Amino acid sequence: MSAAGDQDGAVDGKTGSLGMLGFPDPGPPLFSSLTEVRERLAAVGYLADDGIAGVVHLADRLAKPVLVEGPAGTGKTELAKSVARVTGSRLIRLQCYEGLDESKALYEWNYKKQLLRIQAQRVDEDGGGDKATTSWRDLEEDIFSEEFLLTRPLLEAIRSPDPVVLLVDEVDRVELETEALLLEVLSEYQVSIPELGTIRAKQIPLVFLTSNNTRELSEALKRRCLYLHLDYPSLERERDIVLARVPGVTEELADQIARIVRSLRTLELKKYPSVSETLDWARTLVVLGVESIDAEQAKATLHVLLKYRSDLERAAKELAVAGEDRA
Ligand SMILES: Nc1ncnc2c1ncn2[C@@H]1O[C@H](COP(=O)(O)OP(=O)(O)O)[C@@H](O)[C@H]1O
Ligand SMILES: [Mg+2]
Numbered sequence: 001m002s003a004a005g006d007q008d009g010a011v012d013g014k015t016g017s018l019g020m021l022g023f024p025d026p027g028p029p030l031f032s033s034l035t036e037v038r039e040r041l042a043a044v045g046y047l048a049d050d051g052i053a054g055v056v057h058l059a060d061r062l063a064k065p066v067l068v069e070g071p072a073g074t075g076k077t078e079l080a081k082s083v084a085r086v087t088g089s090r091l092i093r094l095q096c097y098e099g100l101d102e103s104k105a106l107y108e109w110n111y112k113k114q115l116l117r118i119q120a121q122r123v124d125e126d127g128g129g130d131k132a133t134t135s136w137r138d139l140e141e142d143i144f145s146e147e148f149l150l151t152r153p154l155l156e157a158i159r160s161p162d163p164v165v166l167l168v169d170e171v172d173r174v175e176l177e178t179e180a181l182l183l184e185v186l187s188e189y190q191v192s193i194p195e196l197g198t199i200r201a202k203q204i205p206l207v208f209l210t211s212n213n214t215r216e217l218s219e220a221l222k223r224r225c226l227y228l229h230l231d232y233p234s235l236e237r238e239r240d241i242v243l244a245r246v247p248g249v250t251e252e253l254a255d256q257i258a259r260i261v262r263s264l265r266t267l268e269l270k271k272y273p274s275v276s277e278t279l280d281w282a283r284t285l286v287v288l289g290v291e292s293i294d295a296e297q298a299k300a301t302l303h304v305l306l307k308y309r310s311d312l313e314r315a316a317k318e319l320a321v322a323g324e325d326r327a
Pocket of ligand 2: 073076077078169210
């Protein structure tokens with residue numbers, strides 16, 4: 001087995017420096033102020049309020065991961081993508097699911113290729129090749145080298161020489177052991193591979209972990225992160241999101257849509273309409289050529305917004321009452 005050495009960024013062995021024992025370099029700040037965060041995000045169509053922009057700004061300054069929690073479809077994933085876009089960083093995404101383990105999150109050895117390598121060796125020897133040249137030791141060193149390593153998102157983010165935004169999406173879906181693994185990587189920004197050595201990050205990636213809150217995350221993980229609760233946007237922000245994201249929508253329609261969605265969220269529903277559903281609804285109405293919505297049109301298209309029969313019935317009733325009030 002090859003001597004396990006400390007390596008700096010790339011698993012190279014030859015060029016890896018041993019010197020960097022401290023924390024990786026956080027690099028120059030990506031943003032100079034909260035306002036700049038907000039403006040640059042708006043330029044790519046992501047409308048943040050001061051709360052969101054403030055946390056992103058701090059995360060950049062303090063080189064700390066952000067845990068973004070909140071209902072589905074409120075812009076958690078999109079926030080990380082948009083930050084990557086505006087900073088020109090590479091987006092590396094680890095999509096979490098039940099059963100995700102180290103081999104899919106961090107790295108694994110390419111067993112098939114290793115086997116082929118061993119078989120090729122045998123063929124060489126049977127064919128009268130120079131038997132003495134390759135000992136088991138050499139072979140082992142060979143098959144546990146960079147060439148046989150399959151890097152997964154966490155390792156990929158750690159060893160990237162370029163700025164990275166790491167998105168650990170829907171972290172509440174993984175088991176506790178995998179959460180602990182994440183925590184370890186995010187605390188130390190290094191990964192130990194027994195056969196290869198320790199790989200230290202060259203720079204600290206900007207990390208976003210998202211959670212739909214299906215279970216409580218560990219205290220340790222929360223301690224490590226800045227916390228951002230992403231709730232449904234304010235009326236004005238939702239209207240602006242519709243205007244920014246839906247081509248062809250008029251201001252009046254966007255305003256009406258935002259108002260109706262907001263009032264639906266005050267009802268007791270099984271599943272509240274999310275921002276993505278608001279956008280789907282707006283697109284639907286634009287396609288139907290609606291410029292100003294009335295109660296009938298709203299009722300006829302509610303199924304884009306609400307996905308439970310009981311919710312649809314409740315909302316239809318509410319819209320009818322609102323319509324009568326206005327009449
Ligand atoms: N603040 C926002 N600005 C612009 N678009 C937004 C915003 N929040 C949500 N969206 C839209 O809503 C959609 C769903 O957001 P997403 O990030 O996938 O939700 P989540 O990850 O919270 O479930 C995105 O595709 C995006 O178009
Ligand atoms: Mg998401």
